[in-house]
Amino acid sequence: MTTMTTTSPPPTRFREAEARGRRLGRPLRAVAAIQEVDEALMTTIGERLTARDELGAELAHAMRLRVGSPGRVTHADLRTALHDGIDAVAEPAPALVEFLAHVSAVPDWVDWDLLHEGGEVFNRFGQNAADVLTQLSLVGGYRFGGPTDLLVATGGLTGGSTRRRLAETQKWATTLSERDALRPGGEAWRLTLHVRAMHALVNASFEPRWATERWGLPINRTDLAATLGLFDAVTLLGVRGLGVPVSRRDSQAAMHLWKYVGWLLGVDDDWLVDSERERHRINYHLLLAQSDVSEAGPRLAGAVVGAQVERHYDHLPALRRRFERERLLSMLTVFLGPQSMRELGLPVRPPWAFAYVVPLNVLRYRSVGRTPWGRRHLDRWGRRVSASVLRSYYGDDVEQHLGPLGTG
Secondary structure (H helix, E strand, O other): OOOOOOOOOOOOOOOOOHHHHHHHOHHHHHHOOOOOOOHHHHHHHHHHOOOOOHHHHHHHHHHOOOOOOOOOOOHHHHHHHHHHOHHHOOOOOHHHHHHHHHHHOOOOOOOHHHHHHHHHHHHHHOHHHHHHHHHHHHHHHHHOOOHHHHHHHHOOOOHHHHHHHHHHHHHHHHHOOOOOOOOOOOHHHHHHHHHHHHHHHHHHHHHHHOOHHHHOOOOOHHHHHHHHHHHOHHHHHHHHHOOOOOOHHHHHHHHHHHHHHHHHHOOOHHHOOOOHHHHHHHHHHHHHOOOOOOOHHHHHHHHHHHHHHHOOOOOOHHHHHHHHHHHHHHHHHHHHOHHHHHHOOOOOOOOHHHHHHHHHHHHHHHOHHHOHHHHHHHHHHHHHHHHHHHHHHHHHHHHHHHHHHHHO
16 A cells, blocks of 8 residues: 655646646546536645655665665566565565565455456457557547656657557556466566556656656656556547447456556555546546646657557558558547647548448447357457557567467
8 A cells, every 4th residue: 555755735737727627528527427626636636746656666766776785676686576476586675575565465355357357358349449548548648748748758658669668558458458467476467567666766767857846756646546547447438439338347347457457556545446437537637637738748649650650560561551640640530639639749630430440349349249259259359459469569579579469
């Protein structure tokens, strides 16, 4: 469990563009049936913009100690502990012992059957999940300053690294649907905790020179919760917009999956929720807390669009790359709206992609997918899509990254 340790005032970006947030959050306000702003929640959001993941911070501090310093943790120590357990590390440092003990103690509320079902739900979403994660969760998040400026500062999603980072994100999301991959020691568990450790290291590296009074801590607990919200409920909302039916049971299972992922990442317990409606309520208030788009947003959005022409395809590669770029712009125009497209410096396109994706999904899920054979077909299709998307990003290096995905 994380603990509050900050008494700092919120950064100046807090509620800086609240009117814009209200406009962007109209769909969330409707689906969550929000009548008025919860000012207590807004206060907490403001406070946690200057609060860090303290467990991760202790680990990062130990990893940044000089060679030979007592209590130092190496990257090799962390990898070994995540893969083989703490007993496999010779004389493990206290920070690593504490970190592994915490993340290995599965919360009592975790239901492994329901969590596995949530992975199956996301796998059946197939290309739709990949589209929403890129368009709403990733590019949609570039409409606000703060985290975007950190991404530019770290080089995380600009220049030649964009395609690799997109591939890594897709790979991580794909492993979450693998059975038992989130159990302690599993691949998704290891990747998620690697992300948490890297977040903490970035925070420790940039905090001394970051404009904290402007943006809050580089990686803070409010932005971490906002990121989780972009992956769970926003994805469910997005695939519904693409014509994919999501039952109450599907929603419950998917939210449970991401609740545990959020716990592993260090999201505060009171922001780990079971229902879409509650997540939409929190997300709406997080929107109200945001600033306007910064100059980092267009750079990042342009890099993601540009990465589409670097992807690898076996057949008609030049034509396929152009198609994927135009398809992305078409879907972004619908998901984000023309005004957001202009703010991100992206060209507006007609909604031609929705014109074929939605009817295809209606046929795929509401007709074929209603039969046992159809559900098995969707399961296989989802795995093929995951493998195909990863191949398009990794290219010739795909085999060393795909692992069991290549056998689907």
